[in-house]
Amino acid sequence: MMPLRLTALLAAATGLLLCSCGTNALDAESGDVPVVAGLPDTVTFADVAPIFRARCMPCHRPGQAGPFPLISYGDVRRKLKTVRKMVVHRWMPPWPADTTYSRFADEQVLTARQVALVVKWVDQGAQVGDTTSLPPIPQYPEGSLLGTPDAVVWLPDTFHIPGDNRDRFIIAKAPFELPRDTFLRAVEFVPGNRRGVHHMNGAMVGYAAGAKRDNEAGSAYIDADSTASISAYEVLHLRNDDGTWPALTPNMVNYLPGLAPALYPPGIGGYRIPRTGAFLMNTLHYGPSLKDTIDRSHFNLWFTATPPERPMHELALGTLGMSPVVPVLIIPADSVKTFTTALTVPKDISVLSINPHMHLLGKSFLAFAVTPGRDTIPMIRIKDWDFRWQYAYTFRHMLHIPKGSVIKVVAVFDNTKANRNNPYDPPRTAREPLTGHMRTTDEMLQFFVNYVDYRAGDEAISLGQ
Ligand code: HEC
Structure with a gap:
């Protein structure tokens, strides 16, 4: 750390501005306060309020996922110590991807300067200052991050979340x-x-x-942990009337707090949507709750007259996908083990997002x-995996991967007691499911790559909103 601090001091003394752009590799790793x-x-x-409003308020406001608001001076003041800790360790805002490895649109990370400002503010006693010239508190549209939808699809039933404090x-x-039948520009899960x-x-x-008479037959919700021997898809009655399987558009809509749904430039991505169908939620994760409560979620749809000129496709690496996990994904109790999976890209592709x-x-x-x-084309590095923050990451620009390239995933699993999230104490051997059926305590290694066929000039197309 010493040389870095010295340079910073020197820069300050000579009036030079040390670059505080982006995240510094050193301060991202340690919980150190960056020197800026x-x-x-x-x-x-007055200096730090814009940071809280832009980077915390999307989740820390009434009705959102954050457990308390971080909007007014009083809100932040009440949480001063934990706010400092969360910011210094870069635990908040939650963004597991390492920004020194690859960059994404709509990254939720604080710059070194923002971290240093918040820390200095707290350490100086959290003064109010002159807030009269602060811009007004941003207003968020109710219910949707994209505006008024053309149609809404509701889950047919409410789900009862028992207050037993488990995932x-x-x-x-x-x-x-x-x-x-029509085309979809965007779909949002609310x-x-x-x-x-x-x-x-x-x-x-x-x-x-004509393939399915009763689209509504079957259950609306299935607990993935309790359907041990039957396929969930059977219980959901997804098959066509003649027993064949309908067309599936995988990975079409993802939700995680604070992240707006993907909205690509016109003609790119987008979907055909038939008159009759269903959204299939492969994972609908309810966090632990201490009291009984309910949920009924919905989907917002935006139609377009433009057919998807460049339809999106998916490469699915790993468990239940197009490339095997090597070695077979079995993680013995009390072990930390590395696995890989690799897939050759069959044609030139432009990657939009990854998951x-x-x-x-x-x-x-x-x-x-x-x-x-x-x-080597870097795609993503997550040094400290947290199963709670499963983002679909959209690149800032389309990422060209040439034909014949090999996409490689290297993942480490920790099945020891030291892993706070280990569902078992003492640990038990975990493995990947060999059929479509999944339980939380099964493990998986998957990597989804959403792409369109490459065209010259794609690298310049911006995907940010
Ligand atoms: C993407 C949504 C999101 C954003 C953005 C976000 N938070 Fe959070 N925050 C949460 C959620 C959800 C929790 C509840 C705990 C958890 O799930 O980790 C939380 C918890 C916290 C806690 C309590 C942690 C504890 O252990 O008691 C603090 C403090 C906090 N956030 C501060 C911040 C600050 C400061 C920012 C902005 C710099 C921020 N958060 C941005 C979603 C968010």
């Missing part, structure tokens, strides 16, 4: 019947109970005309592509 030149002598709430992983189905719903990964099932997935025993996750010319 050019901070005000006295930091007041619950549900598979659920929301059938729909639209006036006609939890009915934001404290209850932790995250959701959803796909769409689409029925060909790494593991469960409770995940410890770290790394994915990159190696081109035929032996160049």
